Amino acid sequence: DAKTTQPPSMDCAEGRAANLPCNHSTISGNEYVYWYRQIHSQGPQYIIHGLKNNETNEMASLIITEDRKSSTLILPHATLRDTAVYYCIVTWDGSEKLVFGKGMKLTVNP
Amino acid sequence: DGGITQSPKYLFRKEGQNVTLSCEQNLNHDAMYWYRQDPGQGLRLIYYSQIVNDFQKGDIAEGYSVSREKKESFPLTVTSAQKNPTAFYLCASSIGARGHRDEQFFGPGTRLTVL
Numbered sequence: 001d002a003k004t005t006q007p008p009s010m011d012c013a014e015g016r017a018a019n020l021p022c023n024h025s026t027i028s029g030n031e032y033v034y035w036y037r038q039i040h041s042q043g044p045q046y047i048i049h050g051l052k053n054n055e056t057n058e059m060a061s062l063i064i065t066e067d068r069k070s071s072t073l074i075l076p077h078a079t080l081r082d083t084a085v086y087y088c089i090v091t092w093d094g095s096e097k098l099v100f101g102k103g104m105k106l107t108v109n110p
Numbered sequence: 111d112g113g114i115t116q117s118p119k120y121l122f123r124k125e126g127q128n129v130t131l132s133c134e135q136n137l138n139h140d141a142m143y144w145y146r147q148d149p150g151q152g153l154r155l156i157y158y159s160q161i162v163n164d165f166q167k168g169d170i171a172e173g174y175s176v177s178r179e180k181k182e183s184f185p186l187t188v189t190s191a192q193k194n195p196t197a198f199y200l201c202a203s204s205i206g207a208r209g210h211r212d213e214q215f216f217g218p219g220t221r222l223t224v225l
Contacts, residue, residue: 002150041198041219042212042216042218042219043114043200043202043216043217043218044200044202044216046213046214046215047181049213058162075154080200096153096184097168097169098153098155098214099152099155100145100152100153100154101152102151102152103152
């Protein structure tokens, strides 16, 4: 069972920042937050992951609250190609499993 | 180019037939995974392998079998015992036996339809 809760869908205007929320209120101390996305009919793509600190890479930023019960994935300048299903995943160090829930459909509009 | 290939992209089989899905990677990754995705759903883990000649069942292994004779290859057989085999099948790999701590790289998937 997925340990995260995401809204089913979200819209964003092209060029604006997309802030994708995720709740993981039962997260434990050794569990990481991962984000993947899946463009229609393709394999998922890794975006970013973090434990406690905020993280940034060339694709996105991950903001994790101090109590670690929620996080936000930020796409700073959304493009039409960012339209996809985004999965927020919580999993512990040493686990082989990535449990994908239903994710959240982000639609970037022109 | 390094990556994961799955073939074919679309596959049709008659009910009662076994079918083998191919997954090859040239990333020199030790770990490989098979997932199944049904429409509107997330991915579910079928089998995974952390090293050659070793593999473990995932959450929905019944009706499936795998082999890992070579590091580069992790074929999945969908047997006639699988009740609802029609689905989108995704193969993934990651660097080492640390599992999720390494990002998983996914192939393009095979869409299997059983008639």
